[in-house]
Amino acid sequence: MKPFTYARPDDAAGAVDLVAGDPDAAFLAGGTNLVDHLKLGIASPTTLVDVTSLTSDRIDDLPPAHGDTDGGLRIGAAVRNSDLAAHGRVRAEYPVLAEALLQGASGQLRNMATTGGNLLQRTRCAYFGDRTTPCNKREPGSGCSAIGGWARYHAILGATHEPAGQACVATHPSDMAVAMAVLDAQVQVLGPDGERTIPLEEFHRLPGDDPTRDTVLRHGELITAVDLPAAPIATSSTYRKVRDRASYAFALVSVAAAMEVVDGPDGPVVADVRIALGGVAHTPWRATRAEDALRGGPATDEAFRAAAAAETAGARPIESAVGGNAFKVPLVAGTLAAALRTLAHDPSTDPTEEPG
Template identity: 55%
Template structure:
């Protein structure tokens, strides 16, 4: 591991100043992803600015009935918070599905949003990777890609985003708040992650030097009846091969409101807008649920070894929406 300097920030302005003074610096939250990448030689910061002690660890109900979540809130505290569990249960379920208890105790909300892909070619510095070394190629396309993207990929990168939490936040229209030396700003999570396109190394729309300060969830009555379902290759802690965050409101047998987002299928959490359009105003039955899944997955472009994800995601959509519909009918 490359030698690095270490500073602990005590306030947001101080953290920004430390980063601004050293172009090779990086912010450090829980370190559950960044430190691993440093050990592998993927990340080589000259300085770490520890932001864990910043006063950004609160969760509060907003005046309009949403939630504001601080960037340094740990994943464990997020999943256990009573208002998260009551208002956005799929978010709590996603966080609990995302990692071991030890990792959840360290990982932060801001860091979770910025975690990088677990593609084996990205984490192996002896291999080419456009995300790590732009222009070097994407060996996953012809190589090992059974858990890679089926939606929104390009010839330059087929890696997936690993976050479970991000999938639930995407379903509920979360907005990311940040600070820069020029002042505060916000980004809807729908715009936070950049399309992979020809520049897979550019992952977010955050301005240079920005520090994530929190995430706001707008009020959404439909979110109170929501679920996160994750499929993985083993029952213990593992990254998803496919996941879904879903919320469903049914009135007189018809879908009144719905939220859907997919995980482990694209370079970013995937909002299933085509499926939502099919569902809204349609009968809440298995036929409609399957048609919605087919509408979203019509854009899928699987590789030879990950075509199973199309069937997997179709089955997930139907199963989870059916469960939510049955609960609503009780």
């Protein structure tokens, strides 16, 4: 670990000034990702600016937006993952978010990890974390070891495969962010030029020609809060995660879904639906193709699987003798269908249920 200076300014604006004015400075919050990266030598800031006590650790009710009867929630950036998952309104009104948080990491880590820090987690790609291997995200132009390597946890959508010096097939590891993607969350940011709001859907970026950048945040910009708009559809929402062990593991594939089903003349119909996928891309992946395929159509297992197929039509799995990821295409279909069956509340859509 490289030596660093530790600073704890009096307020968030002071922290922003310190980091913005020093290209080698970094914010420190819960530390669950950054401290590990300091040890691994893949992050080496010369100044760490501790913001843990400088942003809100409260979850506040937001007033109703114009035309709405209910208001949403403002989640302070310093709110711990465990406190967010345990919050009464989150559990009752945004169950997808509570479920996603509880399926991430461990009890200890959830007590440490903050809302702001969770959004800024870096990929868990094994090659990114190993300085002895080429990685364009860590060392631009060095190549991508995951393409043709151990790519079990890697992207099938939106990745960069060519040219070799820009290739990146890393995935974003957060469960929380996948849930927030279907909640149309808004990220509140304080920067050297003042405040701005970034929709969560635009917050993370695909690798494109610069895989070193995970988000659209500029150096020195600090997340101060995440707003959840009121979302009646979210009362019927869920998070389903598939991983290599039953707990305390990152997602191979995950699905965040919210769905409203109404009765139609020929059976239940999808009135509205929101879907995001985890473990498949460099960002939480809002599955708009699948949503469009489902909206207004029958809420059947067949339709759920067809919607997944529409979303993954452009997938580019990685072939590898030591661990490719072509299995993710059918896994998305199965996981998405299972999540939506749970929300349809109708055993007739579930092929695993025997008719009574």
